[in-house]
Amino acid sequence: MKSANAKILQDQLIRLTRDLIVIESTDSKPEERARCFQVVRNHLDEVPGVVLKRHEYSGYESLLALPEGTDHPEILLCAHLDVVEHPQSESYRSEIKDGRIIGAGAGDMKGQMAILLELFRKRHSENPGISLGLAITSDEEQGGEAGVCCLLKEAGLRCGVAIIPDGGSLNRITVEEKGILHLQIRARGHSSHAARPWLAENPLERLLVRIPPVLHWFKEQRGSQEGSLESDPHWYPTCSVTMMETPNDSVNCIPETAMATLDIRFPPPWTCDTLIEKLGKLLGEEVEIEKIIGAEPSHLAPDESFVKLTTEVTGEPVDLIRSSGASDGRFFAEQGIPVMLSRPEVGNLHGEDEWIDVDSMLVYYEICDRYIGKKIGDRR
Ligand SMILES: [Zn+2]
Known part of the structure; x- marks a missing residue:
């Protein structure tokens, strides 16, 4: 049985994920990517003590949400809102089946973005000024050069650690990428x-x-x-x-x-x-x-306490894995910033029937929430 709070959170995450999936934010549709950013901004508008800043490089928009007066948050949540192209617009609809949200972009990474948005909002509402930032980019599927790479190299973004739910799985945390x-x-x-x-x-x-x-x-x-x-x-x-x-x-x-x-x-x-x-x-x-x-190959060096909390929350041991693919994590690794690269259970990535498992979204939310609490919950 889920608690009433967990049920409310679950409904919020499902609704937000589905609202994001329906936007066809692909590389060929800059106007849809802009619309998706608008939804994200609307979601963050009223968060107390947070400044939203828009960046643009080579036609790709990025959004940074940082606590007022901080350029270098202790923890940065990071997601991309671009999704891969499908010929039919119908692919960008979603359905709920067998405890999963199924639809193009559900697992890469609209579902995870919904989690990060909710987490960011909740943490800042409870503890205004907390050293928690959020970066949303729109070119990860094109390589991330105009997104995370430019935020770090041009906009001077830095952080203590980065959380990127775009690789591995709940109990598989990526430590090395080719x-x-x-x-x-x-x-x-x-x-x-x-x-x-x-x-x-x-x-x-x-x-x-x-x-x-x-x-x-x-x-x-x-x-x-x-x-x-x-x-x-x-x-x-x-x-x-x-x-x-x-x-x-x-x-x-x-x-x-x-x-x-x-x-x-x-x-x-x-x-x-x-x-x-x-x-x-x-x-x-x-x-x-x-x-x-x-x-170059990257070493992601996740924080040990994140690994420990993952074991605690899931009750299962953690595998530290190597990945043949590459993520935006490599740009943080280049700057010597530790990266936490794990995510809820997802599947059929880049397919029309891509999915994310709803229960594991809640588990992932809790891992990150506890990690934030432990690391910076009582500090400004
Ligand atoms: Zn991705």
Whole structure:
């Protein structure tokens, strides 16, 4: 049986999550992202002692809610309101079924954003001036460079610790994330008639010859890095070829250039530089490499008392896990700021039937609430 208070909180979280899901805040719809920010602002408007500040970088809005007179809150709650694109608007409806809220964006991360908004409001109403901040960004699905990255590097945002419910699960707290390298590789030649292939080397064929040794090398890395954390059997560098193209549009023409993009994920001790050097050798001098995005692997260093509280509240042991994906946590890690990356139970992420489990939302809320209470509850 839930207490009356828990029931009220549950209803609030469900309502707010569903109100947020119905807004199609995708990359192609800046007006919907703006509308979503408006809903968030409305929710925070009357919180006593809090200043809302709007930031914008490269067309992406961010919102910072900070206690008056503080630029560096002890605890920062962090969420992104952008969601992935689906062709049908109907995907952005939600339903409640089997104790879950099901709908596009429910678990990544409108449900979690609802939790953070409620927590922020409650804590500031009870204890005005508490050193608790909130950051909402809108480009995480695009890499976070104009969101969290700019808030830290351009707006000078800092905090004691960051709570980001966008990875792991309730009892699985992420401690390490792989680095990312997005590369474009390019071969050049001369366009010529395909009937006389002896006249020009074909750059497309050169890529087709040069890429397999790269893929082979990455396959050899499987199982090459043993570690003490057993939860990720894929803790080695991987490479996916994600695009291949030429400007060519005729069947009987040898193209002048050919490009491919590679999405590479890697754990330490590899770095962006050492991997690019390795790829240079594998691809040979005639293939150019251009870096689109590069981020080193991160160590998230969650606060031990958060880990302990998670065990206490859930009654289950905590796994400290490694993740092959990357989150906004890496930007905080770069600044030496500890990150708490766990979340309620979610599933089918980026699918139309994405879901978040309602009971686990309440549990996650309680973990964070107790953590805030323990760390800064009695301080301003
Ligand atoms: Zn996310």
